[in-house]
Amino acid sequence: MQELDxxxxxxxxxxxxxxxxxxxxxxxxxxxxxEVADVVRSAARRILKADGVAFVMRDKEQCxxxxxxxxxxxxxxxxxxxxxxxxxxxxxxxxxxxxxxxxADSDVPHDAYRPTFVKxxxxxxxxxxxxxxxxxxxxxxxxxxxxxxLQKLQVIARATASALESGRLNxxxxxxxxxxxxxxxxLDHRVKNTLAxxxxxxxxxxxxTPSPDAFAEVFESRILALSxxxxxxxxxxxxxxxxxxxxxxxxxxxxxxxxARFAISGPAVAFNAExxxxxxxxxxxxxxxxxxxxxLSTPGGHVAIDWNVDETTVxxxxxxxxxxxxxxSLAGPPSRxxxxxxxxHQGLARDLGGQAVLDFQPTGLVFTLRAPLSERxxxxx
Amino acid sequence: xxxxxxIIVEDEAxxxxxxxxxxxxxxxxVAGSFxxxxxxxxxxxxxxxxxxxxxxxxxxxxMVFPVAERLRERGVPFVFATGYGDLPRAGFESVEVLAxxxxxxxxxxxxxxxxxx
Numbered sequence: 001m002q003e004l005d006x007x008x009x010x011x012x013x014x015x016x017x018x019x020x021x022x023x024x025x026x027x028x029x030x031x032x033x034x035e036v037a038d039v040v041r042s043a044a045r046r047i048l049k050a051d052g053v054a055f056v057m058r059d060k061e062q063c064x065x066x067x068x069x070x071x072x073x074x075x076x077x078x079x080x081x082x083x084x085x086x087x088x089x090x091x092x093x094x095x096x097x098x099x100x101x102x103x104a105d106s107d108v109p110h111d112a113y114r115p116t117f118v119k120x121x122x123x124x125x126x127x128x129x130x131x132x133x134x135x136x137x138x139x140x141x142x143x144x145x146x147x148x149x150l151q152k153l154q155v156i157a158r159a160t161a162s163a164l165e166s167g168r169l170n171x172x173x174x175x176x177x178x179x180x181x182x183x184x185x186x187l188d189h190r191v192k193n194t195l196a197x198x199x200x201x202x203x204x205x206x207x208x209t210p211s212p213d214a215f216a217e218v219f220e221s222r223i224l225a226l227s228x229x230x231x232x233x234x235x236x237x238x239x240x241x242x243x244x245x246x247x248x249x250x251x252x253x254x255x256x257x258x259x260a261r262f263a264i265s266g267p268a269v270a271f272n273a274e275x276x277x278x279x280x281x282x283x284x285x286x287x288x289x290x291x292x293x294x295x296l297s298t299p300g301g302h303v304a305i306d307w308n309v310d311e312t313t314v315x316x317x318x319x320x321x322x323x324x325x326x327x328x329s330l331a332g333p334p335s336r337x338x339x340x341x342x343x344x345h346q347g348l349a350r351d352l353g354g355q356a357v358l359d360f361q362p363t364g365l366v367f368t369l370r371a372p373l374s375e376r377x378x379x380x381x
Numbered sequence: 382x383x384x385x386x387x388i389i390v391e392d393e394a395x396x397x398x399x400x401x402x403x404x405x406x407x408x409x410x411v412a413g414s415f416x417x418x419x420x421x422x423x424x425x426x427x428x429x430x431x432x433x434x435x436x437x438x439x440x441x442x443x444m445v446f447p448v449a450e451r452l453r454e455r456g457v458p459f460v461f462a463t464g465y466g467d468l469p470r471a472g473f474e475s476v477e478v479l480a481x482x483x484x485x486x487x488x489x490x491x492x493x494x495x496x497x498x
Contacts, residue, residue, distance in 0.1 A: 188464075189464045192464030196481040197396060200396055204395075204399065274441065278393075278394050278395070343394075343398070346398060347398065348394065350416045351393075375442065376441060
């Protein structure tokens with residue numbers, strides 16, 4: 001039996017093995033594609049006794065020469081179409097490409113090689129089943145690579161594949177963590193903003209309702225409307241809900257026979273998230289008023305809601321009309337201006353930089369909103 | 382006690398209405414309430430400077446800083462009111478920030494400072 005010191009001097013064959021193990025150890029410590037390319041190019045050149053090594057990534061339909069280590073410049077930083085480069089061929093076929101004399105081989109794009117020292121080469125794909133990179137090994141004279149060189153190159157390619165996969169996983173985890181933090185910050189902001197709106201609703205409702213019971217009833221209906229507005233926003237992933245959707249969502253909570261009570265028509269107009277909440281709350285107040293005093297307080301009453309966009313002006317101008325009919329006849333404007341009319345006048349119109357008019361005609365309330373299109377409100381595609 | 386003339390820049394109408402009410406309750410006159418940076422700047426350029434201002438920071442995606450700049454040039458005291466905990470405030474680090482939802486007590490103290498200035 002023979003025992004060897006851990007640092008026992010090793011022969012030349014084992015020296016190659018040791019550098020291979022060192023390469024694998026260095027690869028396992030890499031975290032990015034650049035680090036992998038850096039380790040592979042220098043170690044592979046040493047292990048394979050080559051005149052040059054290039055590390056090539058697949059970038060969709062292109063080969064990207066990420067880094068190299070060679071006696072003369074190769075193609076570092078350049079990109080070539082997959083089907084016009086030897087590394088591309090290795091990646092498309094998943095097979096090792098061996099070329100003992102490139103100028104005797106018509107499949108090699110000679111023009112790309114003429115400025116370089118390269119006379120012979122081997123290119124191995126990294127992860128042969130679905131190649132994501134390739135390692136190119138080059139010599140300055142024509143030669144057949146030894147079986148040992150081919151074997152070692154394949155070991156290097158496999159070690160590189162596992163390093164790249166763990167690196168990608170790392171990138172992916174880092175990116176999703178960052179996105180998670182961004183979402184948390186955004187959520188914090190939106191929750192505080194929504195609480196500020198609830199705070200506003202509380203104060204405004206308190207000063208316009210005569211009793212605790214009345215407060216509870218009106219306040220709850222406003223909180224529900226706010227909740228519906230948020231439901232719609234969530235469905236759009238905080239994108240841009242459309243006016244018609246907002247209307248339909250709001251109307252169904254007030255009337256089971258919305259189709260008979262409301263006539264809606266107008267082009268597709270969409271709002272940003274903040275404005276959509278104002279639109280929803282304004283419609284809620286108009287509906288609540290119609291249910292208490294207007295067209296929705298009698299069985300035969302109905303509301304026509306229509307809007308149009310005049311694109312001949314700059315900026316284009318939206319005109320929306322809410323016209324109640326068939327309700328009790330009105331004696332004129334109410335003596336007291338409540339939160340609803342304030343919301344209608346100073347809320348949505350202010351948000352949109354437009355003007356709102358409430359006209360208490362004997363036949364019913366007519367609400368008209370005129371506002372310019374902007375980032376907050378636009379025609380939907 | 383003199384009546385402080387205060388302006389508001391806030392893109393959320395419902396929040397603006399509340400701040401208007403709060404300021405009214407504190408004996409202030411709301412000289413202007415704006416939902417956009419541009420309209421606030423336009424108002425400032427053709428009105429005498431107010432006694433104070435309450436500024437939301439993010440106004441429909443636009444930063445309120447040009448308004449803050451103009452107020453500072455004219456020596457008008459102001460506070461920020463924001464739901465963002467960590468917005469960059471280049472050059473305005475010393476300005477007081479009211480968190481949202483708004484604490485009426487903190488707003489009252491800001492108004493006292495407007496009156497004193």
